[in-house]
Amino acid sequence: MALTRRRFSGEMNYWPSFVDALSTLVLTVVFMLSLFMISQFFLSQEISGRDEALIRLNSQIAELTELLALERAGARDLADNLAILQSGLDAATAERDRLQAQLTAELGAGAAAGDQASQLSTALNDERQVSQRALAQVELLNQQISALRRQIAALEDALDASEGRDRESQTKIADLGRRLNVALAQRVQELSRYRSDFFGRLREILGTRSDIRVVGDRFVFQSEVLFGSGSEQLNPAGTGELDKLAAALLELEAEIPAEIAWVLRVDGHTDARPLSGTGRFRDNWELSSARAISVVKYLISQGVRPEHLVAAGFGEYQPLEQGETDEVYARNRRIELKLTER
Structure with a gap:
């Protein structure tokens, strides 16, 4: 299926040749997966x-x-x-x-x-x-x-x-x-190619901001892009970025055949500093889980199908970096997106 050309944030267009090439790749992936499922049977x-x-x-x-x-x-x-x-x-x-x-x-x-x-x-x-x-x-x-x-x-x-x-x-x-x-x-190789293509599209849509980046097979938002300190409520800037993500996911849902089981996993992470105890969350587990759920619910409100979304909270127990500086804490506070099989 050919991708419909869109504008995101009034700045970006897909070239027709890129759209045709991507459509050919998607059809090839679907065909190869069908062959694999038959041969596996x-x-x-x-x-x-x-x-x-x-x-x-x-x-x-x-x-x-x-x-x-x-x-x-x-x-x-x-x-x-x-x-x-x-x-x-x-x-x-x-x-x-x-x-x-x-x-x-x-x-x-x-x-x-x-x-x-x-x-x-x-x-x-x-x-x-x-x-x-x-x-x-x-x-x-x-x-x-x-x-x-x-x-x-x-x-x-x-x-x-x-x-x-x-x-x-x-x-x-x-x-x-x-x-x-x-x-x-x-x-696995075909799925990796498809994941790379999806994240490449997100990189083009969301731009080259230093607080939104790709780490391995995950797309990472720093928490400050989406939330205020100690809060799970999305800020206006964060909803603007998630609108772009939702648009990309809607296109992805239209392209992938229904028989292919996939989900976008939304993982919440905090830094290692304990919460003050005066807020509504008792610990970092609850804060990270609530932030992941807020992202999932917002994407659903923008039309993304719930069966293609998963929310998980990891607290402070999977840091990107070790250390006790403000810079390390800031990098470890994040929301990660990972496209994977269901």
Whole structure:
């Protein structure tokens, strides 16, 4: 939107070329902010989806890890059983060999040992059957161990794949965070440009008085410009300056889209000297707050929308300078204006 050319205090005009350039800048800012809000919405949706996927992935990893631990415990039990059966098989084999040798010796002794040989042969057959059963069990255990090893290998592969997906997700989330930080930095830069443009306009409107100046990102009125000593009532000179400020704010309200939340914060500050105690204010807190409220109410009376104004009092606790001279006291007594987000 192009700014309407105005006169302030009968001295100042906006050049048409400056108006066009400023309109182009405002439209560019609005367009960039709209793009940022849309991209931020999609980024937040993507990050939310990635977080849910990561939670599910971590849950699956925990389940796989628990199952792997159970399978490994089962493998250890089977290995222990196999060792016990192998030991029994070795003992049975030794006993079979001993009986075979004894049988051979007894057979050589003659018919008198026939009954004993028959008993030994029966015992030998029994031992052979035990040995065969033990071998069958050993073979079954070997097959079970092989199956467990395959399951463990599959679980380890699944765990490695899950860890790989987790690392990939973390990388994507970190990339999204970096992109979001870049977008936020761009937004802060655009807001800083807009604030600088607004304060530049105020500087042109209010002139180059030594008691009205820009300090950092704030526009500063010395208290004596607006108020009498110890009073929160605006003096005629102060209302004249605030009329100029109100006109600039009305133009600003017309330019900024309704979806952009912004406020002009009005901060009241006093010097460090305590009040006499005979006036209507008990301390500097009350005086600084009352002065800020007086400025806000006057701007509202000139048509500025209340939702774009904030009043705050800081007493003597945020001085611009340290010291106890009259000059330092005078600089610390002030009203500060700061354009910021709501």
